[in-house]
Amino acid sequence: MSDYKAKDAEAGTQTYVQPIAGSGEATPPNEKVMQGEDEFEVFKRIEGAEDYRTVTWWKAAFIFLKVIFATGVLSIPSSMVTLGAVPGAIMIAVGLGRFREKHAGCHTVADMAHHVWGAWFRELVGALYLIAYVLCAGTGVIGSSIALNSLSDHATCTVVFSVVCTVIIAIMASFPKFHQIGWLTWAGFFSIFIAVFIVVVGVTTYDRPYAAPAGVTDIGFYAITPVAPAFAAGVAACVTIFVSSAGTSAFIPVISEMKRPQDYRKALYTCMGFVTAVYLAFALVVYKWCGRYVASPSLGSAGPTLEKVAYGVGLLGLLASGMIYVHVGAKYLFVRLLRDSRHLQEKTVQHWVIWLSCSIGLSLLAFVLASAIPIFNYLVALVGSICFCPLALMFPAILHFYDNWNDIKTGSVMQKAEWVLNMILLVLGAFLCVSGTYGVILLIQQAYASGAIGGAFSCADNAV
Numbered sequence: 001m002s003d004y005k006a007k008d009a010e011a012g013t014q015t016y017v018q019p020i021a022g023s024g025e026a027t028p029p030n031e032k033v034m035q036g037e038d039e040f041e042v043f044k045r046i047e048g049a050e051d052y053r054t055v056t057w058w059k060a061a062f063i064f065l066k067v068i069f070a071t072g073v074l075s076i077p078s079s080m081v082t083l084g085a086v087p088g089a090i091m092i093a094v095g096l097g098r099f100r101e102k103h104a105g106c107h108t109v110a111d112m113a114h115h116v117w118g119a120w121f122r123e124l125v126g127a128l129y130l131i132a133y134v135l136c137a138g139t140g141v142i143g144s145s146i147a148l149n150s151l152s153d154h155a156t157c158t159v160v161f162s163v164v165c166t167v168i169i170a171i172m173a174s175f176p177k178f179h180q181i182g183w184l185t186w187a188g189f190f191s192i193f194i195a196v197f198i199v200v201v202g203v204t205t206y207d208r209p210y211a212a213p214a215g216v217t218d219i220g221f222y223a224i225t226p227v228a229p230a231f232a233a234g235v236a237a238c239v240t241i242f243v244s245s246a247g248t249s250a251f252i253p254v255i256s257e258m259k260r261p262q263d264y265r266k267a268l269y270t271c272m273g274f275v276t277a278v279y280l281a282f283a284l285v286v287y288k289w290c291g292r293y294v295a296s297p298s299l300g301s302a303g304p305t306l307e308k309v310a311y312g313v314g315l316l317g318l319l320a321s322g323m324i325y326v327h328v329g330a331k332y333l334f335v336r337l338l339r340d341s342r343h344l345q346e347k348t349v350q351h352w353v354i355w356l357s358c359s360i361g362l363s364l365l366a367f368v369l370a371s372a373i374p375i376f377n378y379l380v381a382l383v384g385s386i387c388f389c390p391l392a393l394m395f396p397a398i399l400h401f402y403d404n405w406n407d408i409k410t411g412s413v414m415q416k417a418e419w420v421l422n423m424i425l426l427v428l429g430a431f432l433c434v435s436g437t438y439g440v441i442l443l444i445q446q447a448y449a450s451g452a453i454g455g456a457f458s459c460a461d462n463a464v
Helices: 057-068 076-083 085-090 097-102 109-117 119-152 158-173 182-203 231-243 247-255 261-293 304-338 349-372 376-404 413-450
Strands: 004-007 014-017
Touching: 057 182, 057 247, 057 261, 057 304, 097 376, 109 119, 109 247, 109 376, 119 158, 119 247, 119 304, 119 349, 119 376, 158 304, 158 349, 182 261, 182 304, 231 376, 231 413, 247 261, 247 304, 247 376, 304 349, 376 413
Parallel strands: none
Antiparallel strands: 004 014
């Protein structure tokens, strides 16, 4: 970007003038961008253009909460059936903001990748990022269609419900700013939180799991499972739990729309502290009372009556999950296509055509993927293995080495320990990426062979 600085003759202040990409023209003189903290930001405060920098830190915290506390929380208890409670709890973890603080202007992890290894790495990471959030949006479509099937006792074909959910998600996701979908993220978070809480309380009212046969005494709850799970099931369960809190790469574009990007840590600590405590409490209680008879999604674990209540309360949260993931993916494409152009922040025809094409197109793609892999847990696990193991384990380690490679030689004891830890994360991420993908694909093949998946675009009741 061939930016240059010009002197404001009237005010005598330095201003930042940005060329319009591909046009050879500079931004008109009346559209001035203040230097300092805003100079390298993606969305700039320009006179005459839309201000995208409208998210306060506490609003960002709620958006982060909805990104993290989404469909993943509904799959954790069933994964603990395979892993046991203690290892499952240990798998829940966190990362990414420091690099952006050092390298202003990064809109997504793809921009960070460009800092490290250039254009080819940016395209690779960008592709993983896009695939990840389209697959995540697919879990929102599946979860919402399960809710409608449960509430209506499978009143119509599941594909019809999925289409309805996709249309709603596309409409919700098409508001162009994070600030504009803020109230939907708040409502969605409280919706899914209350729904899960209803189930947590509900499962404790039975003397045995609702789905367990009469007379069962061993429900399969173990602090550490006594029998090692099959390899495919074990790694699939690992990545399912991991993905529940691995969506931190979606935080970066939210930072770009914060009033003060420096307040990112406030929002991060508020979000992750709450999510970690709630994940552990909710998942462990449901697993403790249901054992191997836990449902997936877990909202069906307390019997048909409470299942309907929970899905009725949580439907907005499931739709909001799909919305936020579509919005994140669409915003990445939108900025990539219009960055450094006046159309990025001016409401031109080109602005709207590209934005709506991104949001609607990714919603349709999420629908197709959700219909092709209609088992909730498997789609969540596939997101974790293919995308979030590289994005949330390997990539943060690479970023750490980029800024701190010499710490292993010259750093303090703590810095050396952090270097070693990041090396472990890099190796672990590579292992889970390969083995997790293999395990999930194997389980999907087995599910198709056994009839557990009736087929792509099946009308079968996915709430059973």
